Amino acid sequence: MTVALIDSGLGSLPTAARLRRARPDLDLQLHLDPDGAPWGPKPVEWTVRRVVDTARRAVDGGAAVVVLPCNTASVVALAETRSALGPSVPVVGTVPAIKPAARDCRTIAVWATAATTASSYQAALVQQFAADADVTAVACHGLADAIDRGDTDAVSAAILSAAERTPAHTEAIVLGCTHYPLVAGEIMASLPPAVRMYDSADAVAAQTLRQVDAVDVPPGAGALSVFLSGRPGSLPPQALSFEAGRVLAGAGADPLSARRTALR
Template sequence: MRIALIDSGIGMLSTAAALRAARPDADLYLSMDPDHMPWGPRTPEEVIGRALAGARAATRAVAEDGGRLDAVVVPCNTASVHGLDALRAEYEPGVPVIGTVPAIKPAAAAGTPIAVWSTEATTRSAYQRGLVETFASNLEVTPVACIGLAEAVESADPRRIADAVDYAAELTPPEVRGVVLGCTHYDLVGQRISEALGGRAALFTAADAVAAQTLRRIGTAEPPSARAGRVRVLASGRPAELPAAALNYPAGRSLLDGARADR
């Protein structure tokens, strides 16, 4: 089983770790784009181009290994909003393409006030407003623009992370009992977010659901084999190692044993 994950940076790690836990025999191709990150401020056309470039680089790496790609996963809300149609036009129906949607629906199921933590661009987007209107129209929903948090997580700088998390926590009303992490970078600092909120709110992320949907779309009924899957890393199409920042997070360290440079 060979699965490509496409993102600008290490926000993909939580989804990659979930896939690794569910199918330790799968080969994961982590196609990052450090030359052009972050993708959030870019135009939709630029994001589409970068997502396609990342998927094509992973496809070439799989072919070099003598295999065939089984799925393309986009563990990035920005790239999912703008790039899924283009990726599906290129890869489906032969190769399923799975995007990432903020977990507003499960967060709203409890019927209590929720907050949606996301980037500034996503907070302003019609995409997020549409999800709230569809799944949480009867609830009090607070959008929280987490200024600088994704960039702080990417840097793995504890002080920057703490400052950005504390800023967002201050904007989160005390009555909130569920917080949707609307950017996959935020998953990597979930414990720090829970602490900043005083443990009063459950966190809702998409990583496990995306991993489960990926395996459903691949459709294999076979149990995992004893073979340990490899993790290959691409940096804007080049052979690479896991970024040093990734190893600051449990999700990144969980991938280390299988990782090697794509040589």
């Protein structure tokens, strides 16, 4: 069983790592797009073509389930991807965890990219699920790009800026970009101890596993394949800066290599 995860950068790592821990037998395809990243500022039509073409390549390469662990891809291309692949291939999208945050808390800050923060999509989610809450939109300028580059100084600066613009009375923050869980520890350290964090990776992984269980395909062998703008490749070195990347790097290796990865 092969699951393909599609994101322009490292945003697929949190969900992929959760899938690896839950189901080590799954074969995973990670589709990154260094040639086209970031997708957020691109025209919608361009992004739709990019995502749909990548999904088709993934299915041609054996993927039985396709995941879009990327807010931009889910917002602009989820419906088109489902239409292009047809009913026999489940496609799992991503929704920022505004609903569970609003269920538990009254004051919420949504940390997201500038494009997502300004989108009608996020505004609609807030209106639908958090209309009775006090919600602040916090644009984390440059954070996703800094994560993709592995630029720790820029990551810290972006987090500090976002924390300074988060109201002091905030009870919860929602990570509205799938890259951000990779630096969740540093984000939490920048905020008061009582603040609660919500992200979508667990929910996306759980929905993916439900779709996997519903598809009649033989088990896999726990392989990891990486494609960079359609070309076979390997995990970018900066992925190993994050726990999720190290989990994936060790998954398909021989036991000795996996142990060495864990010890670094």
